[in-house]
Amino acid sequence: MASSERSVAEGSKLKSAQLLDLVKAHLATDAGKDLQQKIGYTYQINIAPKKIGIDEESFVVDLKNLKVYKGKCEGKPDATFSFADDDFMAVSSGSINPQMAFVRGKMKIKGSMSAAQKFTPDIFPKPSKL
Amino acid sequence: MALRDLVMGGSGCAVPGNDGSSSSNPLGGFADSILGSASKTQERLREMPGLTGSRQQNGPQFGPTGPLTSLPGSELDSGQGSQAQVPPEFLGRFQDGDAREFVDAWNQALDRQLPPPQLPGLPRHNEVALFREFESIYGQEPGTSNVPPVFDAPPQHVLSGFLRSFVDSSRTNAPFPAVRLPELGLSHADKSRIRDRSSIMGRHIFADRGDAFADSQVNALLQSLDIEGNLRTQGPLAGQLSEFEQLWKEGYAQSTPVQQRQIGHQPLVSLPDQWANDFQSQYGPQTAPSWVDEFHNQQDGDQWAQQFQQQQGQIAARARFSHGGMGNLNAMEPTHALVQTLSQNQDPKFQNSKFLQFVSKMSRGELIVDDNQVKPGVANQLSNSWADEFQQQHTALPETWAAEFTAGEHMHRGDTWAEDFGRTRHEAVSTSDDWVDEFSKLGVRDWADEFGDQVAKGAFGDESNSSWLESYDKFVEEQVKGEQRVPQSSRFVYQFADQNPYVGHPNPLKEGQDLFRRGLLSEAVLALEAEVLKNPDNSEGWRLLGITHAENDDDRQAIASMVKARDADPSNLEVLLALGVSHTNELEQQEALRYLRGWLQHHPKYGMLVPHDVVDRLNHAEVANLFNEAAQMAPEDGDVHTVLGVLYNLSRDYDKAIASFQTALQLKPRDYSLWNKLGATQANSARSADAIYAYQEALDLKPNYVRAWSNMGIGYANQGQYEESIRYYVRALAMNPKADNAWQYLRISLSCASRPDLLDACERRDLEALQKEYPL
Numbered sequence: 001m002a003s004s005e006r007s008v009a010e011g012s013k014l015k016s017a018q019l020l021d022l023v024k025a026h027l028a029t030d031a032g033k034d035l036q037q038k039i040g041y042t043y044q045i046n047i048a049p050k051k052i053g054i055d056e057e058s059f060v061v062d063l064k065n066l067k068v069y070k071g072k073c074e075g076k077p078d079a080t081f082s083f084a085d086d087d088f089m090a091v092s093s094g095s096i097n098p099q100m101a102f103v104r105g106k107m108k109i110k111g112s113m114s115a116a117q118k119f120t121p122d123i124f125p126k127p128s129k130l
Numbered sequence: 131m132a133l134r135d136l137v138m139g140g141s142g143c144a145v146p147g148n149d150g151s152s153s154s155n156p157l158g159g160f161a162d163s164i165l166g167s168a169s170k171t172q173e174r175l176r177e178m179p180g181l182t183g184s185r186q187q188n189g190p191q192f193g194p195t196g197p198l199t200s201l202p203g204s205e206l207d208s209g210q211g212s213q214a215q216v217p218p219e220f221l222g223r224f225q226d227g228d229a230r231e232f233v234d235a236w237n238q239a240l241d242r243q244l245p246p247p248q249l250p251g252l253p254r255h256n257e258v259a260l261f262r263e264f265e266s267i268y269g270q271e272p273g274t275s276n277v278p279p280v281f282d283a284p285p286q287h288v289l290s291g292f293l294r295s296f297v298d299s300s301r302t303n304a305p306f307p308a309v310r311l312p313e314l315g316l317s318h319a320d321k322s323r324i325r326d327r328s329s330i331m332g333r334h335i336f337a338d339r340g341d342a343f344a345d346s347q348v349n350a351l352l353q354s355l356d357i358e359g360n361l362r363t364q365g366p367l368a369g370q371l372s373e374f375e376q377l378w379k380e381g382y383a384q385s386t387p388v389q390q391r392q393i394g395h396q397p398l399v400s401l402p403d404q405w406a407n408d409f410q411s412q413y414g415p416q417t418a419p420s421w422v423d424e425f426h427n428q429q430d431g432d433q434w435a436q437q438f439q440q441q442q443g444q445i446a447a448r449a450r451f452s453h454g455g456m457g458n459l460n461a462m463e464p465t466h467a468l469v470q471t472l473s474q475n476q477d478p479k480f481q482n483s484k485f486l487q488f489v490s491k492m493s494r495g496e497l498i499v500d501d502n503q504v505k506p507g508v509a510n511q512l513s514n515s516w517a518d519e520f521q522q523q524h525t526a527l528p529e530t531w532a533a534e535f536t537a538g539e540h541m542h543r544g545d546t547w548a549e550d551f552g553r554t555r556h557e558a559v560s561t562s563d564d565w566v567d568e569f570s571k572l573g574v575r576d577w578a579d580e581f582g583d584q585v586a587k588g589a590f591g592d593e594s595n596s597s598w599l600e601s602y603d604k605f606v607e608e609q610v611k612g613e614q615r616v617p618q619s620s621r622f623v624y625q626f627a628d629q630n631p632y633v634g635h636p637n638p639l640k641e642g643q644d645l646f647r648r649g650l651l652s653e654a655v656l657a658l659e660a661e662v663l664k665n666p667d668n669s670e671g672w673r674l675l676g677i678t679h680a681e682n683d684d685d686r687q688a689i690a691s692m693v694k695a696r697d698a699d700p701s702n703l704e705v706l707l708a709l710g711v712s713h714t715n716e717l718e719q720q721e722a723l724r725y726l727r728g729w730l731q732h733h734p735k736y737g738m739l740v741p742h743d744v745v746d747r748l749n750h751a752e753v754a755n756l757f758n759e760a761a762q763m764a765p766e767d768g769d770v771h772t773v774l775g776v777l778y779n780l781s782r783d784y785d786k787a788i789a790s791f792q793t794a795l796q797l798k799p800r801d802y803s804l805w806n807k808l809g810a811t812q813a814n815s816a817r818s819a820d821a822i823y824a825y826q827e828a829l830d831l832k833p834n835y836v837r838a839w840s841n842m843g844i845g846y847a848n849q850g851q852y853e854e855s856i857r858y859y860v861r862a863l864a865m866n867p868k869a870d871n872a873w874q875y876l877r878i879s880l881s882c883a884s885r886p887d888l889l890d891a892c893e894r895r896d897l898e899a900l901q902k903e904y905p906l
Contacts, residue, residue: 009782028816031850089717125816125844126848129840
């Protein structure tokens with residue numbers, strides 16, 4: 001990641017924000033272009049520290065333009081998700097699949113279901129362990 | 131009570147113009163108007179055995195004959211395929227004086243200010259509504275009642291016991307025997323009321339057995355009570371509190387202690403059915419713009435009427451929903467639509483799916499989703515208080531799935547009636563959040579519609595369809611088995627292996643060290659567990675156990691062990707560094723910072739750099755500055771550079787982190803964990819190709835370094851080389867089958883590599899099959 005770029009995790013205590021920083025770097029690689037082709041949707045992700053809806057921070061993962069930024073979506077997202085921090089981490093690491101998260105009520109979806117359907121853990125790079 | 135009675139037509143909810151029988155109530159009337167099926171209902175009810183006279187029951191004091199409304203759901207019992215037209219005269223009722231009365235009565239009921247009593251466990255707005263209603267029913271002094279108390283009531287226990295056994299028979303599904311009961315002295319009004327209610331109730335509780343069965347059960351009941359099926363009411367219907375009423379109220383009374391007390395010291399002699407009328411005479415008609423009008427205005431397109439008609443194919447099931455309580459309306463409506471859509475899908479996979487069964491069960495109220503737990507519905511346990519049930523649902527449902535979909539920007543039907551209804555309601559009456567609110571959430575149907583449509587159209591593609599199905603199936607299975615995942619709070623609790631051959635070993639620590647050195651990490655874990663079981667205060671045992679877990683790619687266990695090691699020896703530098711690293715891996719910045727600062731603080735050489743004040747929240751830059759000072763003091767100390775590298779990882783200054791690790795590696799080139807740290811940093815900063823090289827160095831130094839194998843897999847996956855990544859994950863898992871992360875990543879790589887055929891092996895954790903396909 002170019003260090004000059006502002007980190008999306010700046011000032012955030014969310015683990016998810018740190019992960020989204022990885023996504024940001026990831027999208028700049030060839031893998032990003034694959035995702036652009038394969039998915040090409042824009043997602044807004046609202047993440048709450050503990051409970052969905054409370055103290056949420058919004059992030060946008062734009063796979064159309066390969067951007068990740070903090071805040072509300074510029075324009076209309078194809079789908080909006082709400083998570084608690086840990087649940088987002090679980091979904092992005094593949095320890096729970098998005099459908100299961102949804103069924104359990106750990107993930108809320110708004111917007112197009114077909115866009116939501118493409119939101120899978122393979123969008124996310126896996127954090128490598130030191 | 132409000133909800134239960136609104137739905138079930140407790141006499142407290144009678145509405146002027148209606149006859150006070152069980153089905154006449156605001157909600158029922160409303161539902162009927164929604165469904166546009168009132169006239170049809172009347173016809174059908176006439177056909178029902180034992181209900182022939184029901185239309186004629188209107189008491190003389192209740193004004194014009196209203197349509198016999200019925201429970202939402204029960205009117206759907208029959209008439210399949212008959213596309214009933216919405217009768218214009220019925221809709222007109224919402225505009226004529228009769229409807230106005232209803233509206234006014236309702237508004238009065240909500241607007242009237244009464245001191246709210248404290249009802250434990252109920253939200254305040256509900257208390258108010260409940261209390262008002264209750265007050266209006268029971269609040270009259272005995273002397274002011276215009277009807278004399280009932281003296282000829284039969285012994286309560288006989289009747290209630292008998293009625294209970296009737297209800298119970300729905301559980302066993304056994305035919306209900308007609309029994310000759312002692313003379314109960316029921317009045318005609320009582321009898322007709324029992325007849326009406328038991329007919330309707332019978333339809334509900336025996337919905338799965340078919341109408342004929344329900345009828346025979348009800349007939350047996352009626353026969354026992356000496357009630358003729360075609361009994362016609364001769365006296366005023368309302369005004370007598372029969373035993374049956376009493377029974378109906380019991381469930382409610384039990385649920386709210388306050389109200390029970392009320393019943394206890396207030397004689398139940400009022401005119402429950404007349405409360406609405408009383409309101410009316412007290413306050414006079416009002417011309418407030420009401421939600422009903424609004425509601426009617428929007429009705430022009432007959433949109434939902436049609437929709438409901440479409441759902442008639444599923445009706446038998448629908449009838450049950452009243453047993454799930456009001457709250458389940460929310461869940462069952464959408465699932466209902468979903469069932470229909472899904473059942474139209476001819477794919478046998480769909481048809482046989484547990485998902486479909488699950489959803490149809492939900493639509494019948496057999497399963498309810500409560501606080502994200504699927505539970506058996508209350509369909510078979512009528513004795514449960516419905517009011518309670520509603521409360522549960524009321525709190526649970528907004529949290530659960532689909533509720534979100536009510537929100538505005540829904541493209542499917544942005545202006546659904548439910549939303550408008552909800553909104554209008556809020557404008558009209560500021561006492562929000564009562565049951566009407568629940569109605570507004572009916573918009574959850576939307577997602578089901580959309581989801582169902584898309585499923586039907588195959589928008590998701592076959593694969594994703596099945597993944598949804600699997601999720602539901604799995605979810606249902608889990609719920610049925612009552613499986614609970616390990617709660618979050620136990621994450622720092624060390625999980626010992628169940629079976630440990632090293633327990634009883636004379637020197638498990640030495641054995642563990644030995645195994646660790648030989649690279650047999652999973653064996654070493656067992657030996658070291660035996661050691662710490664034997665000597666729980668042995669810091670070295672815990673430390674090595676933690677290191678082993680970290681190398682075995684299990685950070686949670688690593689943290690749990692290291693916390694124990696630190697408890698035993700709070701100043702062990704290796705332990706503090708390991709904790710810092712593990713927390714960094716878990717993206718837990720504050721914890722990581724605390725341990726890394728602790729490392730410096732306890733270091734004999736650099737400890738004096740760290741101020742001894744207690745800091746609540748550590749600032750990354752300050753900690754990094756301390757370490758940079760340390761690095762200037764001793765540029766030849768590889769450990770300081772290592773910690774700096776970890777610190778820069780925390781702040782995602784990857785360039786600096788890489789530089790620090792490279793410096794450290796110059797000082798300690800044979801430290802395999804340093805090579806891995808360098809690689810991980812490179813991979814996390816989108817330099818996975820470089821990372822592969824670093825990992826290879828680490829593996830050359832320590833071939834059984836599970837973490838590096840696993841990281842290698844991540845490195846390849848990040849570059850889109852999924853086939854390669856699978857090999858490395860499988861290799862890592864062969865060495866430590868307990869590395870959960872690697873299993874998850876493997877699954878993702880398998881699906882990305884278009885090897886869904888191996889997902890099953892992955893799910894079963896069948897390493898043999900995987901190794902055969904992906905040898906390394």
